Amino acid sequence: MEVKVLANHKNGLVHNYLIRPVVNFFRDNLGILLGLLGLCVALSFLSPYFFTIENILNVLRQVSTNANLALGMTLVIIIGGIDLSVGPILALGGTLAAGLITNNNIPVPLAITMGVAVGALLGMFNGVIISRTGIAPFIVTLAMMQIARGAVYVYAAGQPIRTMVPEFNFLGNGYVGPIALPIIYTVVLIILVSILLNKTKMGRYIYAIGGNREAAKYSGINIQRVQVLVHTLIGAIAAFSGVILCARMYSGQPTLGNGFELDAIAAVVLGGTSFSGGVGRIGGTIIGVLVIGVLNNGLNLLNINSFWQLIVKGFVILLAVYIDISKKKKRLKQ
């Protein structure tokens, strides 16, 4: 039984960068894509307003924060970790930037850089502790969740900090044509993170570490460095998202971001990323984000109150992940 036919390898820019990713995207995410489609079709019938350009752009803007966090969370979950501290880091990054602008008259670009840098630092701290001490990521980031939340309360004395600088506020409220700026940041981020995960050595190392840590170590991969990098990145992304959100609200909000980590995790899981590590795609995560966003939007349009929305969301997540898992089991059992 000498089977020696090897895969036909087509090499070409179009094939590698366009056709293959698109085909893979549809193949990997067929189930949840159909779910999203079904949801959209149903809502189009239930609410005449749903399928309008205005509403769609609105949904995209609303999901941009969760999309950013979920991008970072995808990397963290693929290496077999978790980050619970994104919500508070988001609040700290944004509030710090707002405070520096309002209270210290620091120029906007510098203030934003500092806000994002603090987020990156706290993320790095997570990564260093996780990789050097072996304390579980869940515990380390749970602690950081408290630390960062406490820090932002201390910094802002528990009060919102209003920002009157128009350039700053524009970053969250501005438009390019009909498209809100936050959507554009998110698109850029999607591209950057996709490149990191799919085109670089680091991306392959991320999968290797999640897929089999021991084998990654034996392959000469510096696991600690990858862990620190991924956590630094998600810290920076969270703080940046906080800056944009604060700019949109004309103020630094120390209470911002409560429960954001759970929405991000839910989106990643909906997108088919495995909690056991080594498996996951950016494309899936984006669809997961959209499912949650469309669901929120639809329930709002249908005037279902937000308490009920939580219940519905919870069940949808359970259902979607259950379908995903049973599909995989079937494939294994065949």
Add this chain to the structure above:
Amino acid sequence: MIEPILLEMRGIHKQFPGVYALNNVAFELRRGEVHALLGENGAGKSTLIKILAGVHSANEGEILVKGRPVNLDSVHTANAYGISVIHQELCLVPEMTVAENIFLGREFQTSFWKMVDYRQINERARKILALCGPELQPEAKVSDLSIAEQQMVEIAKALSINADIIVMDEPTASLTNKEVGLLFKIIKELKEKKMGIIYISHRMEELFEITDRITVLRDGKYIGTRETRNTHREELIGLMVGRELGELYQRNYQETSDVVLEVQNLAKKGVLQDISFTLKRGEILGFAGLVGAGRSELAQVIFGIETFDSGRIYIEQKPVEITSPSVAMSHRIALVPENRKEQGLVLIKSISYNITLTVLKQFVKFIKTDHQKEFNLVHDYVERLGIKTPSIDQQVGNLSGGNQQKVVLAKWLATKPRVLILDEPTRGVDIGAKAEIYALINALAAEGVGIIMISSELPEVINMSDRIMVMHKGSIAGSLIRDEFDQERIMHYATGGN
């Protein structure tokens, strides 16, 4: 006297998508018999066992237990018919006691409050252990036991459900010789009790020692059944492989010259003591010894996985500080680790992904991947090592043991090592793949690679090595040149003689 038939499997067919795993396979087990299932990896042994265990169901065929046709649709049903499988990877809860593990899921309860009745559990466990592990305490924690002792617990578990058909899948794979002796004693006792044992092992010598009959499968087909006392090694290999196998060990000895690796007085507290040796270009240096003698630990130290306390390592006469695997790789040292599934491979990823993991920088520059170069590299190694696969995008977890081992070898050959450390390079690999791996090792030595080969299979070390180091309790107990190679001498050193 011929014992009654305990189990009969007839005309078993099993198809997986694209694969005909079993094609009209028959098997029969008598009371008081040890019946071996023999075949190369991928021959269908595991599938047949899984059908028997109720994990898979056959597409066609008949299974009779004690003459009654049965439908084994779940593990539970299989257990109810007295079938128990002891897997190669033991399934015990490490933090629980021996007794708790034996009765896991079937705890006795006190009549009052329905609490777990530990006294009864321990009492019953003691009775069962008297049969298959008299030295074991029911109250002992499983994590404190050796692998051999854990196996006894598994056997006790099988006995506790009144199993009389016990399947043992590679039970000796991680046992020392002494432990194997103990296991065989237990198996003989089970035979006395008129139980039937299905025994799977790649170690041919064992089959002749313990089994009564041997059934050979090849490519999912039933090839034949032989009485153990009426057959011999060559016949069995012929049946398994289905073709003439050339000389298993191929070795062109040659003059070796310059020293490529030198280790001086290497020590690590409690693990390694005063290890010194040299390795020349093109030389195969065998490391023999018992499990736990420190051979794998030595490999891990040289490769930078583990630290050491004192001593020096020289590469081509220059002292080097190896602080991590990536430093070791920069000195062109490679380690094919002992356990391919845990240390060697990312099983959920493709062949291509795994082979290139060590050499990504050759064709991934920042965000630009040279896919053609990557493909060529992978393709070359798949061809050269004869990795049997429909595609280089095949998930490694779906390959047979031999092919997985070849992928690990490929991954390290791709780094073009000058020092190649092979830790148990043919463990759990079928005989066909073994011969191919030996040929490859021989070819690498001929190219000038210095090779350290750690192996617990004495015939392998003796036939492949230029020199043999024997380790015992973390030190080198003896060093032998080719004229001095001798099984007994090696065992003498390995067990602490001098």
